[in-house]
Amino acid sequence: MSADTLAAVYVSVISMSIIFLVLSILIVTIKVLDKFIPYKAPPPPPAKKTRPAAAPAQDHETEEHVAAIATALTTALGRSPAEINIVRIDRI
Amino acid sequence: MDLNLISIISHVLATTAFSQLTLGHVVMILVAFVLIYLAIWKKFEPLLLLPIGFGCLLANIPMSLMTSTDEGGLLAFFYQGVKHEVLPPIIFLGVGALTDFGPLLANPMTLLLGAAAQIGVYTTLIGAVMIGFNMQEASAIGIIGGADGPTSIFIATKLAPHLLAPIAVAAYSYMSLVPLIQPPIMRFLTTEEERKIKMAQLKPISQTVKIVFPVIVTVVCCLMLPGVTPLLGMLMLGNLFRESGVTARLHETAETHLINIVTILLALAVGSSMTAESFLRLETIKIIVLGLLAFTFATAGGVLFGRLMCKLSGGKVNPLIGSAGVSAVPMAARVSQKVGAEEEPSNFLLMHAMGPNVAGVIGSAVAAGVFISLFGSPGPETHAAIEPIVQAISQP
Numbered sequence: 331m332s333a334d335t336l337a338a339v340y341v342s343v344i345s346m347s348i349i350f351l352v353l354s355i356l357i358v359t360i361k362v363l364d365k366f367i368p369y370k371a372p373p374p375p376p377a378k379k380t381r382p383a384a385a386p387a388q389d390h391e392t393e394e395h396v397a398a399i400a401t402a403l404t405t406a407l408g409r410s411p412a413e414i415n416i417v418r419i420d421r422i
Numbered sequence: 423m424d425l426n427l428i429s430i431i432s433h434v435l436a437t438t439a440f441s442q443l444t445l446g447h448v449v450m451i452l453v454a455f456v457l458i459y460l461a462i463w464k465k466f467e468p469l470l471l472l473p474i475g476f477g478c479l480l481a482n483i484p485m486s487l488m489t490s491t492d493e494g495g496l497l498a499f500f501y502q503g504v505k506h507e508v509l510p511p512i513i514f515l516g517v518g519a520l521t522d523f524g525p526l527l528a529n530p531m532t533l534l535l536g537a538a539a540q541i542g543v544y545t546t547l548i549g550a551v552m553i554g555f556n557m558q559e560a561s562a563i564g565i566i567g568g569a570d571g572p573t574s575i576f577i578a579t580k581l582a583p584h585l586l587a588p589i590a591v592a593a594y595s596y597m598s599l600v601p602l603i604q605p606p607i608m609r610f611l612t613t614e615e616e617r618k619i620k621m622a623q624l625k626p627i628s629q630t631v632k633i634v635f636p637v638i639v640t641v642v643c644c645l646m647l648p649g650v651t652p653l654l655g656m657l658m659l660g661n662l663f664r665e666s667g668v669t670a671r672l673h674e675t676a677e678t679h680l681i682n683i684v685t686i687l688l689a690l691a692v693g694s695s696m697t698a699e700s701f702l703r704l705e706t707i708k709i710i711v712l713g714l715l716a717f718t719f720a721t722a723g724g725v726l727f728g729r730l731m732c733k734l735s736g737g738k739v740n741p742l743i744g745s746a747g748v749s750a751v752p753m754a755a756r757v758s759q760k761v762g763a764e765e766e767p768s769n770f771l772l773m774h775a776m777g778p779n780v781a782g783v784i785g786s787a788v789a790a791g792v793f794i795s796l797f798g799s800p801g802p803e804t805h806a807a808i809e810p811i812v813q814a815i816s817q818p
Binding site for chain 1: 458486526527531533534536540541543544545547548551552554557560625626627628630631634635638639642643646647736781784785788789792793
């Protein structure tokens with residue numbers, strides 16, 4: 331084995347050792363972090379109140395909703411507003 | 423000036439690039455066509471191979487001033503970002519913003535798989551030295567086994583800039599071929615029973631741990647291997663943007679527009695370095711062969727270490743996730759999932775494989791840091807970007 335090859339083998343052994351050392355330090359660090367900062371499940375979200383379905387567009391607020399939804403639909407679908415007729419909005 | 427018809431025609435012809443076209447240019451233009459074909463029709467790393475191929479095409483049009491060495495040329499300007507080691511770290515910023523370290527933090531032992539897969543780097547280093555490359559060149563070639571494009575470019579620029587083009591092309595080509603290279607090796611080195619092992623669901627990780635982790639990696643790794651700070655520091659900053667939850671705009675920019683823009687600049691710059699003089703050499707063929715060797719040994723190293731972990735854990739680790747330690751995020755993890763699902767369709771290894779996959783990114787960056795420590799310029803050096811200024815100031 332030539333001197334250069336031998337040097338390459340030494341470099342490889344030392345480098346692999348350093349990589350395992352550095353990553354082992356990270357493993358220990360993660361385990362310590364996980365021990366001292368355990369995961370806490372977030373509190374469950376408050377129960378949603380079920381709302382009745384909205385009546386056909388009557389009041390001013392609902393008209394604004396219809397306009398906004400129609401604009402979004404026409405933009406997304408690339409159609410003319412005349413082609414879209416919203417007859418009912420169901421609240422989910 | 424005598425402006426007769428013949429002289430005008432001959433003058434016009436002399437000013438076309440055809441007059442300077444050599445066989446080398448023609449061959450490199452064909453190479454560019456192959457890269458563009460692979461990117462568009464074969465979908466091989468198209469985001470990179472397409473601009474690299476087109477950069478190569480532009481660079482090999484004579485008189486276009488589009489090579490990386492044409493002073494004042496457009497691509498030579500882009501190449502400054504490679505030469506001064508600016509673009510690869512910015513790519514890493516975006517990669518960090520895109521990467522979820524959650525699977526790694528949930529199963530930190532998978533970091534060892536990312537370390538084991540680096541064996542490909544070192545077997546290639548030894549092989550490269552044996553066939554006549556010096557240690558710096560061999561290191562730059564070996565890092566192809568890290569399956570990490572920006573790291574390969576970073577190290578090649580630092581240690582063997584004359585080999586940048588073939589190293590970058592080999593690295594990205596083999597990364598795109600991961601779904602073809604890895605499965606036969608994975609099947610050969612594992613038994614059917616091992617491939618069917620189902621791993622336990624990963625536990626959830628505290629958001630605080632996810633925030634602290636990139637800071638700790640930066641401190642630990644960069645203090646040990648300061649040469650890799652530009653890469654690893656940017657990777658971890660990008661991840662901190664993601665996890666901190668207070669920099670949504672920076673996170674979004676880093677993971678989308680910034681990484682896309684810099685990818686264009688980096689890939690074009692690499693393509694512009696693919697001239698006939700730098701690419702049509704015997705070394706290029708050697709690098710292509712060594713690159714394949716690097717990927718093969720890296721995959722084998724990860725899978726074999728996965729088998730060892732499988733034995734030591736009493737069969738709780740599926741060794742197929744070891745192959746993902748080569749980085750090539752997320753393709754290598756997808757390959758683990760695919761090979762596992764072929765054996766047992768209800769087996770979902772993807773999230774388990776993401777742990778060693780991102781560990782491979784850290785592992786290859788650490789391997790790069792070791793090379794820089796060993797073969798980079800000793801001591802604090804003047805950054806290439808400000809070297810001319812320092813020289814001008816120091817002149818009497």
